Amino acid sequence: MSPRLRQFPFHIIVFILPAATIYTAFMIYPLFDSLRLSLHGVQEGGVEVFVGLQNYGRLVADSLYAPRFWGALRHNAIFFVVHMLVQNPVGLLLAALLSARHLPGLAVYRTLLFAPTVLSFVIVGFIWQLMLSPLWGIAGGLLRGAGLGAYFRPWLGLEGSALVTLSLISVWQFVGIPLMLFHAALIGIPDDLLEAARVDGASGWRVFWGIEFPLILPVVGLVAILTYVGNFNAFDLIYTTQGALAGPNFSTDILGTFFYRTFFGFQLQLGNPVMGATVAGVMFLLILAGVLPYLFIWQRRIAVHEL
Amino acid sequence: MPSPPGTPRHRASSAAPWQPYRGKGLGIHAILIVYALVAILPVLLIVMNSFKTRAAIFTHPYLPPLPGLFSLIGYQTMFERAHFARYFANSAIVAGAAMTLILLLGAMAGFALAEYRFRGNAWVGLYLALGIMIPIRLGTVSVLRIMSDLRLVNTLVALILVYAAQGLPLAVFILQQFMRQVPGDLKDAARIDGMSEYRIFWLVLPLVRPAVATVAVFTMIPIWNDLWFPLILAPGEATKTVTLGAQQFIGQFLSDWNAILASLTLAMVPVLAAYMLFSRSLIRGLTTGALK
Numbered sequence: 001m002s003p004r005l006r007q008f009p010f011h012i013i014v015f016i017l018p019a020a021t022i023y024t025a026f027m028i029y030p031l032f033d034s035l036r037l038s039l040h041g042v043q044e045g046g047v048e049v050f051v052g053l054q055n056y057g058r059l060v061a062d063s064l065y066a067p068r069f070w071g072a073l074r075h076n077a078i079f080f081v082v083h084m085l086v087q088n089p090v091g092l093l094l095a096a097l098l099s100a101r102h103l104p105g106l107a108v109y110r111t112l113l114f115a116p117t118v119l120s121f122v123i124v125g126f127i128w129q130l131m132l133s134p135l136w137g138i139a140g141g142l143l144r145g146a147g148l149g150a151y152f153r154p155w156l157g158l159e160g161s162a163l164v165t166l167s168l169i170s171v172w173q174f175v176g177i178p179l180m181l182f183h184a185a186l187i188g189i190p191d192d193l194l195e196a197a198r199v200d201g202a203s204g205w206r207v208f209w210g211i212e213f214p215l216i217l218p219v220v221g222l223v224a225i226l227t228y229v230g231n232f233n234a235f236d237l238i239y240t241t242q243g244a245l246a247g248p249n250f251s252t253d254i255l256g257t258f259f260y261r262t263f264f265g266f267q268l269q270l271g272n273p274v275m276g277a278t279v280a281g282v283m284f285l286l287i288l289a290g291v292l293p294y295l296f297i298w299q300r301r302i303a304v305h306e307l
Numbered sequence: 308m309p310s311p312p313g314t315p316r317h318r319a320s321s322a323a324p325w326q327p328y329r330g331k332g333l334g335i336h337a338i339l340i341v342y343a344l345v346a347i348l349p350v351l352l353i354v355m356n357s358f359k360t361r362a363a364i365f366t367h368p369y370l371p372p373l374p375g376l377f378s379l380i381g382y383q384t385m386f387e388r389a390h391f392a393r394y395f396a397n398s399a400i401v402a403g404a405a406m407t408l409i410l411l412l413g414a415m416a417g418f419a420l421a422e423y424r425f426r427g428n429a430w431v432g433l434y435l436a437l438g439i440m441i442p443i444r445l446g447t448v449s450v451l452r453i454m455s456d457l458r459l460v461n462t463l464v465a466l467i468l469v470y471a472a473q474g475l476p477l478a479v480f481i482l483q484q485f486m487r488q489v490p491g492d493l494k495d496a497a498r499i500d501g502m503s504e505y506r507i508f509w510l511v512l513p514l515v516r517p518a519v520a521t522v523a524v525f526t527m528i529p530i531w532n533d534l535w536f537p538l539i540l541a542p543g544e545a546t547k548t549v550t551l552g553a554q555q556f557i558g559q560f561l562s563d564w565n566a567i568l569a570s571l572t573l574a575m576v577p578v579l580a581a582y583m584l585f586s587r588s589l590i591r592g593l594t595t596g597a598l599k
Contacts, residue, residue, distance in 0.1 A: 009423070014505075015415040018415065026468050027446065030453065034447075034449045111590070114590065118528050120531070120574075122574075123553070135365075137368075180590065259447075276447075
């Protein structure tokens, strides 16, 4: 046996190589190649020349790209903030309610509350387009029923409200994710711990914020980072409901739709792979700027805290 | 099992704070029921109205498709105008093939990382995990170049390869955790019996079935629902998936409410049916920390 240990065992290669090959060829290589491309310009005849950060400079300053780019960045930030302020607190509230001991109907609630999460952005986009349509009048009718009919507007069609409306539609769809992650963490807390506090006379509210919430802090971090990364994947919903031009008047344009138009072209605008790769490069950096602090600061601090 | 109110017999130690607990129980159910309605009502309205006449959709949107309101005209239009059967077949082929690759290759790599101590083990694990957090979409410009170099644009193979690459990192990561928990005695006994490492892999695989099921559902949903890659890599009529097909069909028929509602229902029902069927194991997978 001992001489065979010297050379690298063949079966390990057989086990790992197929997965590593597909993953490298169609994920890692394209990511790096795309970053490389963003540092190049294409001359006539398709010759690539290294241009350094010039494309990034054009993105943030050239009048052809800059207004749309900064707009998309701002819209992404709003999209993210709405998720953090609505989706995650609502998910936490529902999870806390679901985690009440001996809750009758738990399985039914879980199934119903998570159902929208399995639908596609496309379906969800169309569903809400119909719900909010003044023609069909479901949303308007419900508001009238509640005596609030005067407040109804075609929200998706107005510049001032379209982006927030779309963010809330996305919240409706994805609230199931924080819900389930928080729920899992909450039911994992040992009963004796909570029992002891209750016997001491602590209210449910105080037990939750004093004991349960600190214990699920690692999940709070995980949910925040998943929300942050998911933010950059929101193309489908906007494309479905507002089209590639993310109307009205680009008011719902986020980095996903901006990336699509820049790289693929749309209507009169010609596609530009190099500038597309540059937009992707910015998104990549933004994601790293969120994920790295999460991995190295938040997770480590929490791990120490738990010990 | 709803327990009748007024029988505080769940647990001896909770007898003392029971009284305030009861009123709270009602409050909990009230909030959960309201939110469950918010989650499910839009879906129900779409499905119900897809079986009605055009007039009934607008005059009686909240009624079920009673006789007199009932009509299948939307489904008829849809089957005449769009090739939904083909779209479904395309989606099923793509999702099925990608999932087979993800589960098999992911389990193999996960097994090797969990089972053997070799030089670079941790680095290989880290390398394969990088893709969990970074969306593959960011590499789209190059993915499209590669696929057109390989002459795979407008083929289902292009989608299968991209989705396999997208799903593998999480699959390797989760399956590896579960493979670690398989007791070593079993594998050692098999080795003493002279089994090859490959046979041992097939011996271990059935033991992590619950994890495989969880990974299957988690990778299936985003593949089935994706619009981005079908739109960019395979927009041709012959390779359209359900999600892309529905998106384009509905985009063309924006004034035909019957057809829109029918195609939404048809695109949604298989996913929801599969979800209802697997929701228990899916939610169990989520809540037992398969994602930790």
